[in-house]
Amino acid sequence: MIREFKDFINRGNLVDIAVAFVMGLAFAAVITSLTNDIINPIIAKIFNVDDLNGWVVEDIRIGAFLVAIINFLIVAFVMFLVIRAYNRMKTEAEVVEEPSEEVVLLTEIRDSLGARPRT
Numbered sequence: 001m002i003r004e005f006k007d008f009i010n011r012g013n014l015v016d017i018a019v020a021f022v023m024g025l026a027f028a029a030v031i032t033s034l035t036n037d038i039i040n041p042i043i044a045k046i047f048n049v050d051d052l053n054g055w056v057v058e059d060i061r062i063g064a065f066l067v068a069i070i071n072f073l074i075v076a077f078v079m080f081l082v083i084r085a086y087n088r089m090k091t092e093a094e095v096v097e098e099p100s101e102e103v104v105l106l107t108e109i110r111d112s113l114g115a116r117p118r119t
Contacts, residue, residue: 015083015086019079019083022079026072026076030065030071037064037065037068
């Protein structure tokens with residue numbers, strides 16, 4: 001059961017999906033902030049209304065939008081580091097040792113004997 005769980009976790013697609021999910025959440029925060037803190041207040045000013053979400057016109061919250069962008073960049077950088085470490089770990093685990101000289105020599109002997117015509 002533990003081996004199956006390990007195999008499940010080490011699937012490349014699962015890691016890609018997890019990264020996409022986290023990045024999507026962070027990006028959703030940026031888009032939500034763009035809409036709520038910049039676009040909606042500008043539209044409210046154009047139409048001279050109080051607020052699209054409460055009709056507050058004067059309060060264009062650029063700072064909140066910048067915080068969302070910074071949060072996104074931080075999450076993206078951390079996910080980059082996690083995936084980078086994961087890929088290094090995966091690459092190190094997949095490295096196959098080169099066969100020793102004796103094994104190479106024996107393989108060559110076997111191949112040459114197998115290539116000889118039989119009488």
